[in-house]
Amino acid sequence: MDNQRGERMTAPLSFDLITTxxxxxxxxxxxxxxxxxxxxxxxxxxxxTIKALRPEDARAAGAEIAICNTYHxxxxxxxxxxxxxxxxHRFMNWPGPIVTDSGGFQVMSLAKLRDLTEDGVxxxxxxxxxxxxxxxxxxxxxxxxFDSDIAMCLDECTPYPSSWEKTADSMRRSMRWAERxxxxxxxxxxxxxxxxxQGGIDPELRRESAEKLLGIGFEGYGIGGLAxxxxxxxxxxxxxSTVPLLPINRPRYLMGVxxxxxxxxxxxxxxxxxxxxxxxxxGRTGQAFIPQGTLNIRNAVHAEDPAPLDEACTCPTCTSAxxxxxxxxxxxxxxxxxxxxxxxxxxxxxxxxxxLRAALDEKRLGAFVAAFHERQxxx
Amino acid sequence: MDNQRGERMTAPLSFDLITTxxxxxxxxxxxxxxxxxxxxxxxxxxxxTIKALRPEDARAAGAEIAICNTYHxxxxxxxxxxxxxxxxHRFMNWPGPIVTDSGGFQVMSLAKLRDLTEDGVxxxxxxxxxxxxxxxxxxxxxxxxFDSDIAMCLDECTPYPSSWEKTADSMRRSMRWAERxxxxxxxxxxxxxxxxxQGGIDPELRRESAEKLLGIGFEGYGIGGLAxxxxxxxxxxxxxSTVPLLPINRPRYLMGVxxxxxxxxxxxxxxxxxxxxxxxxxGRTGQAFIPQGTLNIRNAVHAEDPAPLDEACTCPTCTSAxxxxxxxxxxxxxxxxxxxxxxxxxxxxxxxxxxLRAALDEKRLGAFVAAFHERQxxx
Numbered sequence: 001m002d003n004q005r006g007e008r009m010t011a012p013l014s015f016d017l018i019t020t021x022x023x024x025x026x027x028x029x030x031x032x033x034x035x036x037x038x039x040x041x042x043x044x045x046x047x048x049t050i051k052a053l054r055p056e057d058a059r060a061a062g063a064e065i066a067i068c069n070t071y072h073x074x075x076x077x078x079x080x081x082x083x084x085x086x087x088x089h090r091f092m093n094w095p096g097p098i099v100t101d102s103g104g105f106q107v108m109s110l111a112k113l114r115d116l117t118e119d120g121v122x123x124x125x126x127x128x129x130x131x132x133x134x135x136x137x138x139x140x141x142x143x144x145x146f147d148s149d150i151a152m153c154l155d156e157c158t159p160y161p162s163s164w165e166k167t168a169d170s171m172r173r174s175m176r177w178a179e180r181x182x183x184x185x186x187x188x189x190x191x192x193x194x195x196x197x198q199g200g201i202d203p204e205l206r207r208e209s210a211e212k213l214l215g216i217g218f219e220g221y222g223i224g225g226l227a228x229x230x231x232x233x234x235x236x237x238x239x240x241s242t243v244p245l246l247p248i249n250r251p252r253y254l255m256g257v258x259x260x261x262x263x264x265x266x267x268x269x270x271x272x273x274x275x276x277x278x279x280x281x282x283g284r285t286g287q288a289f290i291p292q293g294t295l296n297i298r299n300a301v302h303a304e305d306p307a308p309l310d311e312a313c314t315c316p317t318c319t320s321a322x323x324x325x326x327x328x329x330x331x332x333x334x335x336x337x338x339x340x341x342x343x344x345x346x347x348x349x350x351x352x353x354x355x356l357r358a359a360l361d362e363k364r365l366g367a368f369v370a371a372f373h374e375r376q377x378x379x
Numbered sequence: 380m381d382n383q384r385g386e387r388m389t390a391p392l393s394f395d396l397i398t399t400x401x402x403x404x405x406x407x408x409x410x411x412x413x414x415x416x417x418x419x420x421x422x423x424x425x426x427x428t429i430k431a432l433r434p435e436d437a438r439a440a441g442a443e444i445a446i447c448n449t450y451h452x453x454x455x456x457x458x459x460x461x462x463x464x465x466x467x468h469r470f471m472n473w474p475g476p477i478v479t480d481s482g483g484f485q486v487m488s489l490a491k492l493r494d495l496t497e498d499g500v501x502x503x504x505x506x507x508x509x510x511x512x513x514x515x516x517x518x519x520x521x522x523x524x525f526d527s528d529i530a531m532c533l534d535e536c537t538p539y540p541s542s543w544e545k546t547a548d549s550m551r552r553s554m555r556w557a558e559r560x561x562x563x564x565x566x567x568x569x570x571x572x573x574x575x576x577q578g579g580i581d582p583e584l585r586r587e588s589a590e591k592l593l594g595i596g597f598e599g600y601g602i603g604g605l606a607x608x609x610x611x612x613x614x615x616x617x618x619x620s621t622v623p624l625l626p627i628n629r630p631r632y633l634m635g636v637x638x639x640x641x642x643x644x645x646x647x648x649x650x651x652x653x654x655x656x657x658x659x660x661x662g663r664t665g666q667a668f669i670p671q672g673t674l675n676i677r678n679a680v681h682a683e684d685p686a687p688l689d690e691a692c693t694c695p696t697c698t699s700a701x702x703x704x705x706x707x708x709x710x711x712x713x714x715x716x717x718x719x720x721x722x723x724x725x726x727x728x729x730x731x732x733x734x735l736r737a738a739l740d741e742k743r744l745g746a747f748v749a750a751f752h753e754r755q756x757x758x
Contacts, residue, residue: 047707047711047713048704048707049708049711049713049715050715051713051714051715052714052715052718053715054695054715054718054719055699056695056699072711076707076710076711077682077703077707081682081683081703084683085683085685085701085703085704086685090701091701091703091704091707092704093699093700093704284714303456303460304460304463304464306464306465316433316435320434320435320472321472322464322469322470324456324460324464324470325427325464325470325471325472328426328427328455328456328470329428331455332426332428332451332455334426334428334430335430335431335663335714335717335718336428336429336430336431336432336433338714339431339433339714339718340433
């Protein structure tokens with residue numbers, strides 16, 4: 001198999017570490033569908049679409065890697081249908097690397113009648129009530145049908161807060177599932193599978209989980225079960241204790257995170273990959289990310305403001321639309337409002353990642369982070 | 380004032396007739412904000428936005444002229460606010476010519492508690508119930524605040540069917556309103572005002588209306604009150620009797636029309652300008668225009684179809700997405716579905732107009748029309 005550059009790939013996906021600054025890392029991820037520079041924020045395309053944004057516009061904003069969800073895709077369009085259509089890349093017009101989450105988190109948050117056993121999880125679709133069964137093996141098999149470059153193992157996202165016993169039980173089952181998922185994974189050149197570290201906010205459980213996954217061996221490691229209500233300080237403590245346990249030559253993906261300040265703090269702590277619905281969901285509800293924090297464009301104060309969302313922003317929205325216009329679109333429930341704001345927020349997040357990468361390249365991450373916090377006044 | 384080409388404009392907007400074939404005309408409209416080749420289908424931007432489409436994408440598809448609505452814009456964002464923000468062109472990022480309908484039709488179809496008197500129409504906003512009064516003079520004044528290149532006179536869109544007496548009374552009041560609208564219009568270089576021919580499907584009332592408007596004298600003429608249920612044959616009969624009454628050196632605009640076959644038939648009968656919600660509204664409800672007619676992408680038959688909406692189409696949707704993918708997006712209620720289908724339908728309509736113009740340029744409209752009808756199998 002050749003990758004996008006025409007290079008012959010014979011090994012699983014790989015990760016080149018370019019430089020470091022403290023715990024922070026600057027790297028390049030190589031996959032069957034091309035590369036992604038890290039630290040990277042992935043375009044969130046849960047149901048094989050970035051909501052309210054064309055994929056080419058996300059790429060123009062700087063996104064190189066996208067993430068979809070096994071739970072959503074197994075229900076619609078379904079694994080066999082997606083395989084028959086040539087896989088996710090062709091289906092959603094995303095030629096670059098694609099990660100698929102296993103769906104464990106979404107089964108817990110979206111599906112009804114969940115029966116969690118050692119074998120897997122049985123649930124009713126939130127769409128039509130139909131009954132489905134997801135196991136570590138079937139999740140791996142579905143992700144092969146999707147043709148995702150990076151398949152996340154099926155895990156249970158431990159509810160927060162949970163007792164130590166429940167957190168430990170949940171994590172240990174996820175680790176047994178990770179063993180099964182690895183056995184069900186078919187290695188292909190340029191593809192890989194990530195294990196997911198669980199264990200709540202307990203450092204020893206996190207250590208046990210990380211050691212278990214390293215014993216199995218994956219092409220990369222997710223850090224799951226965070227940004228679920230524990231707060232930024234607790235999340236950073238988990239990263240401080242967990243990230244150093246992970247191998248230096250494998251990518252680290254902090255799942256479902258987060259706000260810009262979360263991302264900056266996690267990059268400082270050595271995380272390489274991120275995803276979050278925040279830029280796109282905020283784009284649909286009227287919240288714009290700006291260097292000072294956020295603003296709600298529905299606020300009447302913007303009704304007569306001829307300035308763009310952010311004077312310094314070079315995105316297609318800020319170079320063509322005033323705050324007054326975007327305000328008008330949201331007041332009128334016009335689809336162009338979410339479209340323009342999602343484009344801006346995506347550009348904001350991708351610019352943050354580009355700036356973080358540039359700071360790492362130039363060994364000035366510390367100064368960048370100080371300036372980042374200096375700017376933040378509203379969030 | 381200079382137009383977009385840097386030409387000094389001293390006269391009102393003008394219309395150059397390039398060539399004709401039978402009654403059909405190929406022309407160029409010159410306005411304060413640039414030119415539009417005709418026959419033209421205007422981008423429908425009722426509330427200062429083409430629904431689910433960025434203006435630059437409509438322009439890339441070939442749209443040169445847009446139309447907004449006074450009724451919608453007087454309620455939100457309002458005339459004074461729009462004037463303070465620099466007018467419609469800057470507000471909605473549409474540098475080209477803009478027409479504004481007067482809102483008469485929309486008052487009748489959308490607003491509540493309509494009190495129609497000789498002075499004007501009093502209505503409650505469909506948004507918040509607030510009371511508003513619209514007169515021929517205030518509609519002209521609002522359109523000046525909007526800075527629209529072409530202002531349509533306030534008229535009453537006669538309901539269909541109506542008795543001869545009601546149709547005559549309604550038309551004659553619209554003609555008295557047209558006199559008042561013209562007196563309230565401030566001529567500016569490159570700008571113009573269109574009168575609107577009414578009179579239902581009665582040829583004599585249409586003649587009376589056209590003669591009255593020609594006596595007043597406008598920069599162009601709308602043909603209103605059609606496509607309201609009378610059927611295509613009756614509409615074409617009205618055009619056959621009415622269009623020849625209009626001056627050859629003024630643009631003719633068939634308001635709110637229509638399906639592709641309506642447009643082709645009206646171009647043959649000498650119409651220059653069109654607008655209709657059909658390509659955008661259909662794009663949001665899952666209907667795609669194709670050379671054979673239309674298809675409903677929600678239909679299960681498309682769920683596994685790897686082909687684009689139209690194999691021969693060069694639009695951004697057809698060059699990147701399968702029917703299966705667009706079907707998936709609509710099944711999932713994803714915003715990208717309406718975005719992709721609106722882009723395709725807009726491209727379809729603009730391509731139809733481009734092809735009509737090319738056929739006229741090359742004196743082969745008759746053959747083009749025959750081939751057009753030959754292709755249509757589903758609509």
